[in-house]
Amino acid sequence: MDLQWLDDVLVLLEEGNMTRAAARRNITQPAFSRRIRGFENWLGTQVLTRAANSVEISPALGANEAEIRALIGRIRDLRGKIAHFDPASSTVSLAAQHASVISTYPDMALHAKRHFPSLKFRLRPGNLGDCVTMFLRGDAHILLCYEADNAAPLPFAGTIRRAFWGHDYLVPLVGGGLRYAVRDDGSLPVDAPAIVYPESSYFGEVLNASERPFGTQTFSNNAVCETAFSSGIKELVLNGMGVGWLPFSMSHKEIESGELISLANHMGRERLKIVLYADMQEQIAMSLLDIWSADRR
Known part of the structure; x- marks a missing residue:
């Protein structure tokens, strides 16, 4: 399909006359008529009713003028994207x-x-x-x-x-008032509240496989919240709601500032x-x- 056929059709719809449309396209009327026939052959149906002394434009063509204009725009946009692809x-x-x-x-x-x-x-x-x-x-x-x-x-x-x-590491952390429950050896009471991962989550599977305390329901005596969203766990831990395991890359700034205390020296860490x-x-x-x-x- 030649894109100029669609341009011809639009000019024909605007002028409503073959002679004037051909003049606007700077070609002879017979040449313009041949291009319209080419469009009809591609389309598989006639858009003009030709009589001995008259040519009538199909109402279906006018009814789809907006779609024809949109199609021309999409084709030209596609050409530009392909030609200037970066x-x-x-x-x-x-x-x-x-x-x-x-x-x-x-x-x-x-x-x-x-x-x-x-x-x-x-x-x-x-x-x-x-x-x-x-x-x-x-x-x-x-x-x-x-x-x-x-x-x-x-x-x-x-x-x-x-x-x-x-590499990254999952490390056990506490924050808020719970920091004061940390013993001198870096441990916590076994019934300390925990923010745990679901055992079906990826971090839950990793912590469960290593039997890490406070990581999942199975290895926590007081799981106060279960969630797979690490960002949510971080906020809860910062507010002292419980122990939580978080990627070190997500929490190192708070560890450095003292807002969070790492228990990795006592409980270990999971390398990822x-x-x-x-x-x-x-x-x-x-x-x-x-x-x-x-x-x-």
């Missing part, structure tokens, strides 16, 4: 576990902006299962997630590339890998993985 100014969709959105993504975005100033991100947070589903479904170009330090990589196909960003996955066919995603991997060497 991967560095694309919008990249990134599926990320909730905690990593706060603890890791901001630093990664700053690194990316240094190389691709016009790059835009569409951030899609969720639990790990939802993030993997979004990534496999093609709703996200990149998957950002945590992996337990002793866990194997996610079992994706060979067309999916994995990159390593760095921060990893990225992307389809090798996604050019901009591959470029980002190259940058992020290089920046962490």
